Structures are given as structure tokens and as C-alpha cells.
Amino acid sequence: MFLSEVMISGAACRNPYEIHRTLWKLFPSASDAGRDFLFRVEHSGQQNAEVLMQSIREPIVVTVREAQLLRSKLYPLSLQHGQRLRFKLLANPVKTINDEGGRLNAEGGVKKCRVPLLHDEELQAWLIRKLSGVAEIESIVVEKRPPMNFRKASERLVGKVQPVCFQGLLSIVDPAELESLVQSGIGPGKAFGCGLLSLARC
16 A cells, blocks of 8 residues: 655645545546545645545656645555554544435335434444454544535535544554455545544554
């Protein structure tokens, strides 16, 4: 895997979905491939956003007006059972409930919809479930971030993601499964900058 720092500028920096579309341009040789990168906005303003991106493929320095690849390096994981690591995860914790209006889906059942989790206890339990059998959380700090509004270019509807930042200390139970989680990301909203699990030595 590769870990890269990217600066997104212009109007794209204010819309997480447009950040995602802009990052695609750093992989021009396989534009039709499935998304194999995760990202997280580390700092943002009205004119630019500093983005941390993890990818299977190496990003290419191309002439993209909205994106500047600042640096990129190999990101080898060497995980061991019992190893203690600091972690950071910006996630979109949700639960699925029945549609309040009782609308039906194509199969005749009640439609399901996702709603964000709101309480600290629910949020901590959500992450513990996601890491069950993979890692044990020793300490955790939960920080609710402001909602992220986005609009897809092909749609008129405005969407909203309620991100939550988890930081703390974990100990590894299953190194192979944890590496798989790092690669695939955790939870929904990956196209909007959620799901990237960052690990660092204590």
C-alpha cells in the first residue's frame, strides 16, 4: 500500500464527494478500475483541504488543477499478535431502521434507512463490534465532527454524513484480519472521506 498527502484546492475542497472524484484523477492509467483508495481530510478551509490518502496503487503526479500530490511513500504493515498501537479513525457510524413512512421496497417489504448513531455509548459499542475478534480497544476518545454536506454532480439532492473521530489505543488480536480492515476501511461513507483506519506505534 501507499500513503500519500494531497492538497485539494478550489471549489472541490468544500465538497467531500468532489474530493473523492478529484483523487480518482491521480490514477489515470486505470480509471475504470474499482476504487482501491481511502482518504481522510486532515485540515480544511475555504480555499484548500489537506488530505491523507491510502491506496493499493501508487498515485501518479499528473497535471490536475484541483489536486497537488505533496508526497507519497510505501506503507508496509508489519503487525503482530498482542502489539499495542495508537489508532485514528474518522467514521460514519450508523444503524439501520425501518422507514418511518412505512414505504415498501421492490420485494414488498418495508424499506430500510440508515440513521446516524448519536450517543457516546452507542458510538463506542459500534467500534468495538467492528473490531471484534480483530483488536481489543484499551482506551478511546470519541469526538463528534460537524456534519458534512455533499452534492453529487448528477443529482439535485443534497446528502449529509455525520462523521465521528475515534482515537485511542488498541492491542492486536488477529494481525491478518486487522490488515484486511486497514485495506478495506471501516463502516459506510468511504466515498466521503470516512473509513480510513490509521495505526501508529505507541
